[in-house]
Every structure is written in C-alpha cells, then in structure tokens.
Amino acid sequence: MTRVRTVLLPPALAIVFAALLCAVALLISGDSPLTALRVMITQVGEGTTAIDILNSGAIYYIAGLAVAIGFQMKLFNIGIEGQYRLAACVAAIVGGTLVLPPVLHTIVILLVAMVVGAAWAGIAALLKAFRGVSEVISTIMLNFLATGLIAFLIRPDSFGVLRGNNISTDPIPPSGQFPGISFGSSGTLFGMVFVAALLGLGYAFLLDRTRFGFELKASGESDTAATAGGVNARRMTIIALLMSGAVAGLVGLPELVGRDFAYTLTSPQGYGFTGIAVALLGRNHPFGIALGALLWAFLDKSALALDNVGVPREIVLIMQGSVVLSVVVAYEIVRRYELAAEQRRVAAQLRAASAAPAEEVKA
Template structure:
C-alpha cells in the first residue's frame, strides 16, 4: 500500500498544484481557465497542430533521455544544447558532401551525429573524472564554444552555402533523408520511431543490464558503489559520453525530415527544455514521454490563446508551474514518507524494552 501511495500521490499532487497555479495566472491575465483550456484543446484538431505536437515531443523526448542518463549519476549535462547543435551541423555537412545508397546514406549521417555528440560530451567527462572539474561549468562553457564552431563551419568559405539572407550547409540528397509518415495534415518525422526505440533501449539498459544497475548505484552513493567494485571514474565518463551520444540525435528529426540542411536559423533551445522534461518525467521513460507530449501540447496549442485575447507567453508560466509542481510534490511526499518511517522506527524502539521484560518474566 505504501509503495502504491508513493507512486501515485506525487503526480496527483503535482497535477493539482500545477492546475491551481495555472488557473491563478490565467485569472490574473483576465481569462477564464476553463475557456483557455478548451481553446487550447480545440487547437489540436486545427491544421497541422497535432502533427507538430508529435514531432516536437519526439525531439523533447530524445533530449530529455540524454539528460536523464546524466541525472541517474547525479550529473547535470547542461551542455546538451551545444552537443546536439554541433552534432546536427557536422552531420548535415557530411550528409551534404557524400552521396550513398538510400538507408546507408541516412545511417552514416546518424552515426556521425552520435559520434560528434559523444566526443563533445567526452571533454567534460574527462575533466570531471580526472580533474574534478564540475560538469555544470565545463558543459556551459562548451555550449559557447560549440556556437563559435558552428558559425565557423557554415561560413561560405568553409562548408556553408549562401541562400538569400540565410547561410546553410549543402542540402542533403534524397538518399540521405529520413522519410516520414504523411497524414494528410502534415508529415510525422521518421525519427519519431527512433525516439521510441531510444526509450525502450533506455528502459532495458537501466533495468535489465549490469551497467544500468551500476549506473544507478553510483548515482545513489559513489562511495558505496566503489566499495562494491564499481569504477567511479569509468562510470562518470561512460554516463556523460552516452548522454552526449543520445543528445547528438536531437537535431536530426528536423535536419533529415524537414530542412535537409543545417542553417544559422535552425531551431534552438531544445537542450534546456529537455532538462525540464526529464525532471517532469522523473527520469522514467514513460514519465518523460508524458512530459514531452505535455510540453509540446502547451507549445503548439498556445497560438489559440491569441483568439481570446490572452498573450501566448502565459504558456511559459504554465510550463514553469508544471515543473515546479512536480519538484515540490515529490519533495513533500519524500519528507512525509521519511517522517512516517522515523515514527515507525521510534515506536518499535519504545516497544522493544517492554517486550524484553515480558520474555524475561
């Protein structure tokens, strides 16, 4: 019973708390919460909104999985933003320069993105493992370095192609593109399937392999894990490199499914959103999927708020409220469970002497 309560009570409290905060924000803005919610839900059936939600959720899901791998080791990979953007840029450059048979061409682009993300994350991993440098500081700094590297790579005198007022990499030939599913109301990225497979692989890795056990054990207590024979430095390196490798895939849904090139105006900000989605999903693959869909829904349906005179920026407050609610709810339940356990132990200790006297008598 206690286990079920611990699993269901936090998300229930989080939903109630988030709903209350969002309702207050909407009332302050002069709108009815029920009206705003109805308009946003109705927007899902308009145009390509539903498809856009699925596509965005897939990207958020990939980025959040990358963050969750680090979180399992209590590592904060803040550099996901730079890792996926640099990986997408280099992969697009390679994809535009080569021509291979279909499928093989796409696989090469994917492998390049994975390797670039892994190598870029490997720098802070080595600094953390062998020099004790905080991964938060090193990954943030590398975000800035990656932006400079991207600007250099897609210059016209490097690998860039000037198209009007925009600069991009050379377009990827159809043989390297990842075909999607045409729904009639838009095309669902083929990389959505890859996102699902990544989620299954993440679950299997954590729950059905020795590495997953060592990863979680090292995150709970590095000292205890080391005493049990786990190489702490190796786990830090592997966790961050694996996180970077997954992050490297986050830019490919749009590169291979829509833009077929990387440009200076390519979407950004997914890396930081992924951190919030991972926290929202509590690092569980199913929870992250729910969080990604919710975040994408709020993003894409916000346009409908303009129709009732509510600024769409109110969605930012909603998203922040959701994340805050999850963090607060789980902390409240954790403290309640801890206090309850302490009371049970104290009661048992108080009853132990009386029980001993009865046995002696």
C-alpha cells in the same frame, strides 16, 4: 500502493498547482480560465496540431533521455544544447556531401551525429574525471564554443551555402532522408519518433536489466560505496557523459532528416534546456520523461492557440515554469511524508514486538 503514490502523486500535484496559478493569472488579466482551457484542449484536434505535438514530443523526449543519463550519475549535463546543435551541423555537412545508398546514408548521418555529440561531451567528461572540473561549468562553456564553431563551419567559404538571406549546408539528398508517415492534411509524423521510442526502451533495459545500469546508479548514489564494491567511478563518469552526449547528438535529427534536410543559421534552438525540464518532470524514468515531453509539447502548441483568441501566450510560460518548480517541491513533500509514514510503521512494529513477551509472561 506506496510505490504508485510516490511516482504519480507529485506530478499530479504539480500540474494542479500550475493550473491554479495560471487560473489566478488569467483572472487578474481579465481573461476566463475556462475559455483558455477549452481552447487548449480543442486545438489538439485541429489541423496538424496532434502530429506536431508528437513530433515535438519526440524531440523533447530524446533531449530528456540525454539529460537523465547524466542525472543517474548525479552529473548535470547542461551542454545538451551545444552537443545537439554541433552534432546536427556536422551531420548535415556529412550527409550533404556523401553519396551513399538509401538507408545506409541515413544510418551514417545518425552515427555521425552520435559520435560528434559524444566527442563534444567527452571534453567535459575528461575534465571531470581527471581534473575534477565541474561538468556544469565546462558544459556551459562548451555551449558557447559550439555556437562559434557552428558559425565557422557554415560560412560560405567553409561548408555553408548562401541562400537568399540565410546560410545553410548543402541539402541532404533523398537517400539520406528519414521518411515519415503521412496523415494527409493532419501532417506527417517524423520517422525519428520510432527511434525515440526505441531509445526509451533501451534506456529502461539498460538501467533495470543490466549490470552496467546497476553500476551507473550505484556510482551516482555514492562514489565511495561504488568503489568499495569494485566499480570504477572515474570510468563510469566518463561513460555516462559520453552516452549522454551520444543521445544528445540525435536531438536535432528528427527535423534535420525528416523535414529541413539542411542545417541553417535559423535552425531551432533551446531543445537542450527544455530537455532538463522534461527530465526533471519525468524524474529520470523513461515513461515519466515521455509524459513530460508530451505535456511540454502540448503546452508549446497551446501558446499559439491562446494567442489567436486574445489570451496572453505568456500564460503557457507561467504554466511550464510553475510545473517544473512545483514538481520538485511536490516530490520532496511526498518523500518526507513517506519517510514519516515509514517511521511510524517501524515504531508500531517495535512496540508490538516489545509487548509480545510481556503478554507471554502474564500468561
């Protein structure tokens, strides 16, 4: 019961607080909170919204997993943004150049993206392990370097192709595309949604059922204690960031191989930073991250629906920001409450134990 309360209560409190805050903001702006809530709920069953939420949720989920792997080692990988964008760009270039059989072509694209993401994160990993450079600083700087490198790679005189007012890589042929599941007018579910689910299962198995997962969490709790137990903390730091980068390399793939089939200057951005918020919402737990990803995707889609009925779409931004902030506060409140409750239980047991000999003497 205590475990369930610790896991479920903080997110519930955070969502309630965010909803109340948005309701106050709506009342101040002269809009009805009930109208906004009705629009947000009913829009799920309209058009392609439900499928879009699942597709976006899968992207956010992969990004959240990439961040969570670093969090397990107390590493703050802010470079997810640069890692996935550079990985998607290089994977698009390779995928548009190679001629391979179906399935194999797609697998090669996925592997290239993972290798590029891991290699880009590996720079920060080596700096952290051998020079003590903060991964926060190095990954932020690498984000800017990735942006410049992408701009160079997709120039017309490099690997880019000028199409109207936009520049893109050569399109990935059908043999390299990842087919989805069509639901007719309701949209097409990305095939990479199932890859995201497999990643979540693999992440859960790695942490809870393997020695490596135990060493990863132990190193994150205390480098000194882990080293005393025979764990190479430096090696774990490098591996954790490499794994985080490899998963980050897949963030841009659902749209690349499932919809766009080319990388352009206008390809979506910002998923890496959203992944940080999603990982915080899910507290690094695979199931919690999934719920956080779906919630974030739902709120994203709600912005357009609210705008269509004259409700400020900025309300969604308020809710997203307040959820992230309040979930951190809520977890701390619940942690302190559980700690105080445990102290009371221990004190009661000690009093009972000390009273027992006195009762025996009287008898």
